Amino acid sequence: METNQTTLHQGRVPIYPRSVSGRYRTIKYIVLLVAYGTYFLLPWFRWERENGPDQTVLLNIIERRFYIFDLTVYAQDIFWLAGFLIIAAFLLFFVTGIAGRVFCGYFCFQTLWTDVFLLIEHIVQGERNARMKLANSAWSMKKVLLMSLTWLLWLLVAFWTGLSFTLYWDDAYNLIYQFFTGAAPFPAYATTLFLTLTTFVMAGLAREQVCTYMCPYARFQGAMFDEDTLIVSYDEPRGERSCGRCKPDKGNKQQQARVEQDIGDCIDCGYCVQVCPVGIDIRNGMQYQCVSCALCIDACNTIMKAINYPTGLIRYTSQRQLSGEKNRVFKLKNIGYGFALLIVTTLLSWSILHRTTTELRIQQIRQPLYVHLSDGSIQNRYMVKVFNKRDEEMSYKLTLQQRPGFSWEFSPSSQLTLPASKSAEIQLVVRADNPQKDGADQSVTVYMTYTENGIEKEISATSSFYFPTQGD
Amino acid sequence: MSKDKQKQTVQTTGHAWDGDIQEFNNPLPNWWLWGFYLTVIFAVIYWVLFPAWPVGDGYTKGIANEIEYTTRDGKVVKTHWNTRALLQKDLMEARAQQQKFIEELNQSTAEEILKDPAKRAFAFSVAKVLFADNCAACHQAGGAGLAGKYPSLADDDWIWGGKYEHIEHSIREGRNGNMPGFAARLTGQQIDDLCEYVVSLSGEDKENTKVASGKALFSGEGGCVACHTSEATGNIAIGSANLTDHIWTVANINDQMSHAEKKQAIASVIQKGIARKMPAWKNRFSDTEIKMLALYVHELGGGM
The missing domain is CATH 1.10.760.10 (Cytochrome c-like domain)
Structure with a gap:
């Protein structure tokens, strides 16, 4: 059998985490509820818009427009995505530096979905012992039934996860109808299938291996840790004392007796190991597999309360606190990350709050760069693009600054009316006397005036005018 | 269970050469083997459904994979699955989509097309491609022309006239200078x-x-x-x-x-x-294409 082979790949040791309740488990369930509630329900809620679809969040690729509540993101605003990602990265660094793998333990979708899959496994097959027994038992009718029920429920969650993702990219009610009548576009089926499979494999089969072997974040987080970073840790001096841990016996049931005999407070019940979703023993110290889910804290505290010992044998602490000093939060690294986070957040908020409702662009047509005309003058052509990002029809007037020797013409017209959320291209032809005057300003600036909310506004866009150079 | 997996005992093939030379038994990982079996199954299904094996002068065509499309001349073509036919079918479908715009343009005058932003945008985007494919070889990108050889279409001097009808005539019938x-x-x-x-x-x-x-x-x-x-x-x-x-x-x-x-x-x-x-282009372009090209060329130089 394979169990006797030496292979380069270490086979997975199945983990059957035992359930536990406590403070951190409760927090994790709340996070799970909020995250699932948001992810699965958001596309179904409607949102009144004067112009555009009435879906709360709709990412429309074809129209190149993202509708997010009252915010409409156009293709040219895509740098907001960069801003958002930078914020996410700095937030991650900031939080990880102070509080360790908070993201891994509470918010990462791998953790959330694995949690739900484990819950299903628990409901169908029972507690840890029952699951282990079932897994090790020979195939029977009961085993086949329970296993297939588990997999079926997993598949359902995975499928609904994949389908929910696709609902963000089109009208949810319409798409779901199309989806089940076979009329949905191919990418909807492909995306749903792909995400169903990955969800099923990652959350159902691979689980902690994703964090241990696949996730890059788990690998580079070490760079963000220092001695002040919060870690889930076993209080070894208290747990072991000089004589080590031991199971409660006649003479050492009370904590007082243990202190006197120099026996550790850890009663070696193994609950902290049984609840661990990555299958480690936290008492062996900090390990790279630990995602800081804090379930061992809940487990240990449950036991400590039951036997009337003080809680906190396993707790959130730091290397510095463990060595008896006070934690330092205000230090250059944390302040730096916090400051960077603040700056990027401010910039992005400012950019979103001050987003323009009208855009004007000018681009020179460079083929050919310039043209000799019959009267000896030089002509340049430009494409002027006007975006109306408001929810109403707008009228615009285009003009150029008067300059001696220059004349121009907008085609088809210098006045235009644009319906809500539309753009238009207007050709601009500029002619200038040749030869150019020495030191003449060679820029071309288009001014556009319009009335917005009763206020007259003017915006401009600048390009260059090219004259032939010597030898042309 | 976990202890079993980590046991470092090595299995051999069981045969010994020269008394003591043995070979380690390192079978392929199961995931790899199953992946391989799946590709074999996939291949067999593929042979049945798609063109696959050469047989004599021909080849197996696959079953239940007929493609049907109508060519430009109205001929209905039915063929087994192949990528050329798929492309033809896609092209014909795209053409059908364009058809309603083309018909609208057919019934509009040059001035009407220029006034309607949607028609104008459609005409220009089609003409831009037509120009690049057919005209730019001589007249250069953007109609810049080649001094001494091919006239510039971007300036305001029109040797054969710069009105729409002049330009259309030049394209349709060609010119002899x-x-x-x-x-x-x-x-x-x-x-x-x-x-x-x-x-x-x-x-x-x-x-x-x-x-x-x-x-x-x-x-x-x-x-x-x-x-x-x-x-x-x-x-x-x-x-x-x-x-x-x-x-x-x-x-x-x-x-x-x-x-x-x-x-x-x-x-x-x-x-x-x-x-x-x-050269004359009337045999290569449809009337609508010539109309769109004339609009585009007129716009290049500002026309007359």
Whole structure:
């Protein structure tokens, strides 16, 4: 059998985490509820818009427009995505530096979905012992039934996860109808299938291996840790004392007796190991597999309360606190990350709050760069693009600054009316006397005036005018 | 269970050579094997459904994979699955989508198309591609032209006329630009005088006596007026160039050239003459395509 082979790949040791309740488990369930509630329900809620679809969040690729509540993101605003990602990265660094793998333990979708899959496994097959027994038992009718029920429920969650993702990219009610009548576009089926499979494999089969072997974040987080970073840790001096841990016996049931005999407070019940979703023993110290889910804290505290010992044998602490000093939060690294986070957040908020409702662009047509005309003058052509990002029809007037020797013409017209959320291209032809005057300003600036909310506004866009150079 | 997996005992194939040489048994990982079996199953299904095996002169066509489409000439083609037919089918479907726009354009005048932003955008985007595929080989990108060879379409000088109907006619029927060479009929001195006059027409500095003699030749012995008209402004009906403006359609002249260089370039044209030909496109373009192209070309140079 394979169990006797030496292979380069270490086979997975199945983990059957035992359930536990406590403070951190409760927090994790709340996070799970909020995250699932948001992810699965958001596309179904409607949102009144004067112009555009009435879906709360709709990412429309074809129209190149993202509708997010009252915010409409156009293709040219895509740098907001960069801003958002930078914020996410700095937030991650900031939080990880102070509080360790908070993201891994509470918010990462791998953790959330694995949690739900484990819950299903628990409901169908029972507690840890029952699951282990079932897994090790020979195939029977009961085993086949329970296993297939588990997999079926997993598949359902995975499928609904994949389908929910696709609902963000089109009208949810319409798409779901199309989806089940076979009329949905191919990418909807492909995306749903792909995400169903990955969800099923990652959350159902691979689980902690994703964090241990696949996730890059788990690998580079070490760079963000220092001695002040919060870690889930076993209080070894208290747990072991000089004589080590031991199971409660006649003479050492009370904590007082243990202190006197120099026996550790850890009663070696193994609950902290049984609840661990990555299958480690936290008492062996900090390990790279630990995602800081804090379930061992809940487990240990449950036991400590039951036997009337003080809680906190396993707790959130730091290397510095463990060595008896006070934690330092205000230090250059944390302040730096916090400051960077603040700056990027401010910039992005400012950019979103001050987003323009009208855009004007000018681009020179460079083929050919310039043209000799019959009267000896030089002509340049430009494409002027006007975006109306408001929810109403707008009228615009285009003009150029008067300059001696220059004349121009907008085609088809210098006045235009644009319906809500539309753009238009207007050709601009500029002619200038040749030869150019020495030191003449060679820029071309288009001014556009319009009335917005009763206020007259003017915006401009600048390009260059090219004259032939010597030898042309 | 976990202890079993980590046991470092090694399995061998069980055979010993020369008494003590044994071979480790390292079977392929199961995930790999199953992946391989799946590809085998996939291949067999593929053979059945898609064209796969050569048989004699032909090949197996696969079952239940018929593609049906209508060609441009209205022929209905039914064939087994193949990527060429798929492309044809996609193209025909895209063409059908375009058809309603094309029909709208068919029924609109040039002015109407330009006024309607949607029609204008459609016409220009189609024409831009047509121009790049068919016209830009000679007239260059953006209609810049090639000095001395292919006229620029981006300037405001239209040898054959710059109205929509002129441009449409040029594209549909093609153009033949001919000017006889005068090397045999005129002496070097006469040609030099003529050049002097032609340069002066564009407002260049002039040598009065030679200009006068050149002017006499232009309307007299040279016979230039027959085509270029007595005002030397050309005639779009026969495609004779306007010699009074700043645009040189054949002689490769620019502002930085000296007087002598300019004369040299013009003399060469007078001596050798011109034979330029633009082919007719009526057999290659539909009427609507010609209409869209004319709009596009008109816009390139601002038309007339």
